[in-house]
Amino acid sequence: MRDKIMVTQSSMPEFDEYVDEIRDIWDSVWLTNMGTKHRQLQKQLSGLLQVPEVSLFCNGHMALELTLQAFELSGQVITTPYSFASTTHAIVRNNLTPVFCDIREDDYTIDIEKLEALITPKTTAIVPVHVYGNICDNDAIMEIAHKHRLKVIYDAAHAFCVEQNGVNVAAYGDASMFSFHATKVFHTIEGGAVASSEDWLHRKLYQLKNFGIQNEEVVDEIGANAKMNEFQAAMGLCNLRHIYDQIHKRKRAADRYRQHLEGIPGIKLCREKEGVKSNYAYFPVVFDSELLTVDRDAVWQKLKEENIFTRKYFYPLINEFACYRPIYNAAETPVAKKVASSVLCLPIYAELELDVVDEICKIIKGMVLR
Numbered sequence: 001m002r003d004k005i006m007v008t009q010s011s012m013p014e015f016d017e018y019v020d021e022i023r024d025i026w027d028s029v030w031l032t033n034m035g036t037k038h039r040q041l042q043k044q045l046s047g048l049l050q051v052p053e054v055s056l057f058c059n060g061h062m063a064l065e066l067t068l069q070a071f072e073l074s075g076q077v078i079t080t081p082y083s084f085a086s087t088t089h090a091i092v093r094n095n096l097t098p099v100f101c102d103i104r105e106d107d108y109t110i111d112i113e114k115l116e117a118l119i120t121p122k123t124t125a126i127v128p129v130h131v132y133g134n135i136c137d138n139d140a141i142m143e144i145a146h147k148h149r150l151k152v153i154y155d156a157a158h159a160f161c162v163e164q165n166g167v168n169v170a171a172y173g174d175a176s177m178f179s180f181h182a183t184k185v186f187h188t189i190e191g192g193a194v195a196s197s198e199d200w201l202h203r204k205l206y207q208l209k210n211f212g213i214q215n216e217e218v219v220d221e222i223g224a225n226a227k228m229n230e231f232q233a234a235m236g237l238c239n240l241r242h243i244y245d246q247i248h249k250r251k252r253a254a255d256r257y258r259q260h261l262e263g264i265p266g267i268k269l270c271r272e273k274e275g276v277k278s279n280y281a282y283f284p285v286v287f288d289s290e291l292l293t294v295d296r297d298a299v300w301q302k303l304k305e306e307n308i309f310t311r312k313y314f315y316p317l318i319n320e321f322a323c324y325r326p327i328y329n330a331a332e333t334p335v336a337k338k339v340a341s342s343v344l345c346l347p348i349y350a351e352l353e354l355d356v357v358d359e360i361c362k363i364i365k366g367m368v369l370r
């Protein structure tokens, strides 16, 4: 049997590179609470994301949850059910009510044609998701948000290093959350960041991620503990040196998948958009069971038997989770429901060998082309 192929594999710097990076931590004996490594990473990331400042966190979820808290929102927040659990949980854990908008058929981001009809006097914000690094229709979102005086906080967990016409995705909305989890294109083991040009937001987040402490004697916010530690930041500094090389290698795998799978009736790949620089974070494939004799689950099963572990990502939909199903109806987001039942994310990571991509595609073609 071949070695296991997982859907992703964390990027790792050379062992000695990380050791060199953490040596300073022994010298300073400063392990967390916004130390030198934290500050260095913060500075480098604000350069890369083209924003005046970023706030760093222990993970992406806490970054999003505390950002929503910082805006002191109330009532309803519009988001999509086609995302990771974190997006909706962050809204609900702030005592806000999520309202689910359907997604677009071609790039799985929020469908702005259906968005405005969901706005009520109670709506205070929109949390769109740049799914698989596909950029939302930001101009339309901003126009609607402006008209109805809504905040826009992006879940940009998938969109690190993604650009449109030379503009980094971090430029859009009131704030954008990035995840630096081990499975993401760029990681700090666990970690996350918020990019925003709002000065007050970074000051408030600094406090909220450190228990709401303002100074030694004043605690005036009900904060949490969501700080990024020095070992995480050191991993980030190492991984950042190799990020463009990593993305380039991912592109090679993505191009190879496209060579094999593009144009096969019943197989749908993400459209490559003009002017968009992708990070090749995921390689989603939609299997149209009306045009094929096999469905997504059959492909997932067959690849699993070959020791290749793909992911039904995103399935199930968030509005079908056991914790939300009693309150929501997935039939109200029909496109999301259909995509969730037919999508499969194929393995993609920098060190993925191209002949493994060939092999995966051969198995898929053997199933669908008959």
Ligand SMILES: *Cc1c(COP(=O)(O)O)cnc(C)c1O
Residues within 6 Å of the ligand: 059, 060, 061, 062, 083, 084, 086, 087, 129, 155, 157, 158, 179, 180, 181, 190, 191, 192
């Ligand atoms: C990974 C991810 C998150 C959460 O990030 P963590 O760093 O794992 O907490 C949120 N939203 C989406 C879409 C994600 O993929």
